[in-house]
Amino acid sequence: MITFTDVRKVYNQGSQKVVALDGVSLLVKPGEIFGVLGQSGAGKSTLIRCVNQLEKPTSGSVIVDGQEMTKLSGNKLRQARQRIGMIFQHFNLLSCRTVVENIAFPLEVMGYSGLKRRAKVEELISLVGLTGKADAYPAQLSGGQKQRVGIARALAGEPKVLLSDEATSALDPQTTRSILDLLRDLNKRMGLTILLITHEMAVVKQICDSVAVLNAGKIVEKGYVSDLIAKPESFLSQELFPHCNGYKPKPGAVIATIAFAGEQASQPIFATLARNFDVDVNILSGSVETVGDRRVGQFHIELEGQKVTQALKYLHEAEFEVQVH
Ligand SMILES: Nc1ncnc2c1ncn2[C@@H]1O[C@H](COP(=O)(O)OP(=O)(O)OP(=O)(O)O)[C@@H](O)[C@H]1O
Incomplete structure (x- = not known):
């Protein structure tokens, strides 16, 4: 047009x-x-x-x-x-x-x-x-x-x-x-x-x-x-979900950004990580927003535990967008 x-x-x-x-x-x-x-x-x-x-x-x-x-x-x-x-x-x-x-x-x-x-x-x-x-x-x-x-x-x-x-x-x-x-x-x-x-x-x-x-x-x-x-690296996503700056991760912990949309937004994902992988999830920043008629979310998290690698693999396989920092 x-x-x-x-x-x-x-x-x-x-x-x-x-x-x-x-x-x-x-x-x-x-x-x-x-x-x-x-x-x-x-x-x-x-x-x-x-x-x-x-x-x-x-x-x-x-x-x-x-x-x-x-x-x-x-x-x-x-x-x-x-x-x-x-x-x-x-x-x-x-x-x-x-x-x-x-x-x-x-x-x-x-x-x-x-x-x-x-x-x-x-x-x-x-x-x-x-x-x-x-x-x-x-x-x-x-x-x-x-x-x-x-x-x-x-x-x-x-x-x-x-x-x-x-x-x-x-x-x-x-x-x-x-x-x-x-x-x-x-x-x-x-x-x-x-x-x-x-x-x-x-x-x-x-x-x-x-x-x-x-x-x-x-x-x-x-x-x-x-x-x-839905892309954590986009300007739009960073405007909507500003990260907290200056946080010093605990020794051995992994900092990651997890993004999700639609159906994924209703999954109890952090509880699943804690229960299935015995991983502690510390939310540093993030929220779930309604965009158009879809729910989209993004969280900046700190993960601690023996099975962090398996937990991240699980998130990838469940098609969450994950970036490890
Ligand atoms: N009539 C004009 N003569 C000279 N420079 C102009 C003129 N109109 C705009 N500019 C310059 O062009 C650039 C872009 O201005 P424009 O007004 O398009 O931006 P904008 O994104 O709409 O800004 P704002 O949200 O403040 O209105 C600015 O540097 C402005 O000073």
Whole structure:
């Protein structure tokens, strides 16, 4: 649905050049929620704004639904942008317009008649759960409600793609969850492809199917979230399951990382090691998390006992991902 090929963006800052994107290639498949995770300054905003050409790449190609965006201008670009919705961290609502009037705005631009416009706005208000708030002004709404208006407005043109620019960064954790649930629901019900940028691992964990990690303008890791999290060496997994640093193992003990997913997460694995191999398991760090609809876990452990080698062999044979340090 969205293909970036070798996209570079260089800004001129006075006499200096800032390389914001340095050869980014990505494929966002139709119907998926794709997250771009990165720290401040990594190039996330630049990347997402290249999709609808709010930023023009210095070189490279951006194709959305079969259309090369970098070659469009004027009317053709305006039409293509109508099929790409966008939501923002600070909502970007018109403060002098009510909820209805904000949502109606893109429909006015698209030339919808009064009657058709009212019907469409009503449908969108109900879709995003804002029934009863039609005549409120943005100042009378909570952050979560404002973002719901933003989402309704972004969906007015019935886009195939929704771009989310840190849409939950200004919201508290509970409101964040409800907005992400709404996005997941819209993705499922309408087959909407969503490309979102975020600096929060929690957002990736809650709704993304795929992810790319951006660092200093380059993609350093990409793939399905569930695959990456299952690999202890991945950046994603290390973000989700931070290790404790500076621990000095006891003499003769073995330090290992054990990762598991799905069915494996419900096995009493540490009790099994203690019972069958007489091994003491000291948990140094770790947790079990829900990612999508799967439980995944990772523990950093210290193993002590005569049969540690047999215990590790057992874990390998039971297809746990084990790394001995
Ligand atoms: N209009 C601009 N002119 C010059 N430099 C820019 C411009 N926009 C962004 N940059 C620079 O490009 C780099 C990437 O910025 P960008 O905003 O894309 O990163 P980001 O990952 O979205 O960061 P944040 O999460 O803080 O918004 C930064 O070094 C930034 O200073």
